[in-house]
Amino acid sequence: MSGMPTWEGFMVPCLKALSDGSTHSRREMAKLAADIVGLSDEQRGVILNSGEPTYANRIGWALSQLARVGALARPSRGNYHITDAGRQVLAQFPQGITENQLDALGQDPTWAITPYVPAKKPERPITIEPTVLDPSEQIQQGIARIHEAVSKELLERLLGKEPAFFEQAVVDLLLAMGYGGSDGGGEATQLVNDGGIDGVIDQDVLGLSKVYVQAKRYKPGNTVGRPELQGFVGALSGKADRGVFITTSSFSPGAVEYAAHHTSYRLILIDGHRLANLMIRFGVGVQTKDTVRVVEIDEDFFE
Template sequence: MKRSASSVPTFDSMFLPTIQALQILGGSGTTEEIYDKVVQLLNLPDKVLEISHGSTSQSEVEYRLAWSRTYLKKYGLLQNSARGVWSLLSTSINLDKLDAKEIVKAVRDGDKNKAAPSDAPDEAVGVIETLEELAWHQQLHKTLLSLEPSAFERLAQRLLRESGFIQVQVTGKAGDGGIDGVGIARISGFLSFHVLFQCKRYQGAVSASQIRDFRGAMQGRTDKGLFITTGTFTRDALKEATRDGAPPIDLIDGEQLVQRLKELRLGVKITMIESVEVDSDWFTKI
């Protein structure tokens, strides 16, 4: 969604809402839970949430909120686990005593003391890991957008198979109401249910009406749907997917898609850097 990012809250203005969100969530939360709560606290409209960050799968709000978490972590207020859960280091943080400008200054001064390049962008000073994360995200998202529709459907098929689905078939054809494929999800080897899926190479946000159209195509064919996109979902689309009384539809956005591809090593190579150190003391004992 090509709109001006000037209406998006700055990363430092989201420091306090992020802390407040985690306090409301009981001291910890996933990236998605924090995002949802911050959006609620700031009462951000869909037209702001739909603004994308460049050509990536992230929205501008998600991008800036990621920097907020990074700064709060470097300031010593947050920590995160390898499972993507963020938590407060202290449950007694007083929001009234936190100064956003002081947090920014302290983090940047700390990074400068670590000999960070002086000409690095302000928000990127010393955060090499975050930049590397963004780099491969952008590259993978660009690759996904360049795929032919049929290739993207086959990728979704492979993704579901690697995730434990069986009898996954791509059925996308004209007049099928947007249904691209079908598969059977197995749970613990005992339970199974049929799932219809739709996959959309999209840079914008999927709307509630598109979710309703998909559900209409599912009617009478299955009780479960899966919508995969390289883009994002509007707030109304998220609500529509889990509306009471309607068949549920699980949603996978661009961010979740690239992370899942990374976890499954599908089109993503993870290189571990080997560190070799000579133990001089060992040789003295020969």
């Protein structure tokens, strides 16, 4: 792998491959970026434990990070197209750019890049410091970064689908979390005349108690306010004493306070950040790409 660029080193080659305004799939981009860098056959033959070529994995991560900050757009599934922000990056950093430099551009209002700001930032920035962290910690930090990128793409994909798809997705999530009883008693209601209820799911095996769901597919910045929760409570009247309100965006302070202090109904609020994390945790809308097996010495064996 000597001489092979890191994923950061593949960002500018990816931009160069798309600089003519064309649209390419991830598979096509792997070959184009590798050709621009001039990878040898030996370097292209290095394979990860998952079976994926190392260079293709790094190019995939480069594409993901460029798309994360708006330097690339995804006109369709698995396809990439350069944006005005991406052209700016290429003009300013023709020889290469780091992740920190890319993120820093998002703080400059004169640039077209729109940085990704998660709903809830971690208390400490996620960084990899090989001289400080042990290998297990580096693996955990790396997985956290992957989950952060996947979380953003999950929300983008949900926003790009029709409302009925999102409503069914939240029902699927609750079923994956163990609600619905042994026979999976859960369904999305009809879009017309649903009375403000988007999903109904059994809380126990016999279906004696049901959980009602409201799902709002809002863009970032369009928060769910107290009036929406009051409308949801009105829809619950006479049906149940508890409900789950799920959104791809976030809740206003007034909405959070209303849910916390409501005495007649138990309301659970799930914002976009928590929704994406739950989908990753319970395997809804995602699939396992690779499994890391960490071993240690079995002391009992040597006793």
